[in-house]
Amino acid sequence: MSDHISGPRALSNPIADITDVYTFPSPEKPGCLVLVLNTMPMAKPSDLFSDGLLYRFRLRPLHPPSPNDAGWGFVPGEEEIVVDCVFVAPGAGDRQQQGTCVSPSGESIPFFVNDLEGGSGRGVRVFAGTRWDPFIMDARAALATIANRELAFTDPGSIFLDGKNVLSIVVEIDTSFLWGRDLVGVVAETLTRGTFNVRIERVGRPEVKNMMLAPKEFDPVNRDLEIRDLYNMEDAFHLGDSYQGAYRARLDANLAFWDGLDGKVDWHAEANGSHPLTDLILADYLIVDVTKPYVEHGTFLEIELAARRGEAHQTCGGRTLNDDVMDTIFTQLVNAGHGPTIRDGVDSATRPATRNFPYLATPNPNPPEPPEHH
Template sequence: MLPDGESISLLVNDERGGEGHGVRCYAGLRLDPFFMDVAKEVETRTRRRLAFLPKGTNTLEGTDVLAVVAELDVVRVFGAASGSVFAVAAETVTVGPYPERLGRPEVKNNLLSDNGVDAANRVVDLRDLYNEEDPFRLGPRYADACRARLNANLVFFDGLDGKADWTTQPDGTHLLTELLLADFLVVDIAKPYDEDSYFEIEEHLP
């Protein structure tokens, strides 16, 4: 659904996709873009030390995922005064009690999973609860639990190579917690695309 109430119709796996009102959409199978050595990732978490090799094995090689792609004319869809910096998140709703939403890649699977280091909560799977939240307006109900999980996991992952590159505040707060708690991507369409860039915009925010 677009801001003006219009919608785009398309068929899954139709290479032509759907188009209208300044928007083009596609939904269908595409090669999974992630490189993930699952066996070494599991070993890393279990042994609590880096197990990855210089030449890894891409467990996802040849795996397809159902992709939803949207391309839009920003001025036409949001107006000429919309600017160039946007916060972006996606959500899918299927049968079941929880939606699935995505902002930054793998925040929930990695940073909010239970690695046995969160002393505040070792019972509740926070990922499903976090999925229910508005990515742009995290409510107060589970915010502290999510912060505690991020604080613990960020220290855990930072120390897997045997040294700590990040310091924490006296109360245990990690410097990246608030940034990653806001689970949305920040993009500036006025800048050239670079597949190797990440966090440049956030690093320059006051």
């Protein structure tokens, strides 16, 4: 389920569980980049943000791969822009929770949760509140595919999260903050708040943890290891050496499983035995071209796939709210784009996102009860 419930810590602390991250050029204000962090899967309309967490966006300029690089090799620069949002616990007489966004320039921008006007400062606009979960995927069919080792998608399928809510943070920043670069890497994190910040979760692309790292049964090296909490603690822009072998073994095995579901191999292992997608997945941040206009569909992975082909990308990349990214992911995993589109049978939310700030659709006032976990 994208990044919902992406490990034991996320299951035990859903308030810190990042469900999805999106980034795209603003369809409403050209020259601005939209950043979206969704958290708290299956949120109730009354749920509030944690006063014990730091909700963070990190952005770095990306250098394109060299002409001699046969892979995906976008290299993050050392410069970094950070946008932090924090919240206070409402007092007994408070009608709304208050938050503060610290902009790339260091300005503190106050706002109230669920206020559609949000808060604004120099080159920054921010909203936080309950919204309709925009993630589009037949999660039950995807899990059945792994369990039964054969494609289980039907047409039509059903969106497990349709009608459920999330707590959403939307920040729109002027691209003048972004070093004059076109390609930017974006990741979102939740961290403990205080003088010592511990990373709880970090998310770049969808389904890296749940569809690609979670299954254990195909991994010949670490078959008993729940790997996702370790992965969550890593710096997305500087993956540590300590567990990298474990991540690679898990990805090589699971990606080979996905590739074999159509009965043929489309991703041939490299000379060292590594799956060709492993390095791309471990560079786990969204890549967006802030100089290109907003496009509703078909931008996810377009920059990365064009780079692999040695071609110039055509779109803004990133990830938009209404883009059916799972069909793109499943197609690349199963047939590398050499065969038919692998559809999960769902194409859009019943309440799609809009082209106006704060973009995500209004929440469901009566969301279904979340399932119990045992």
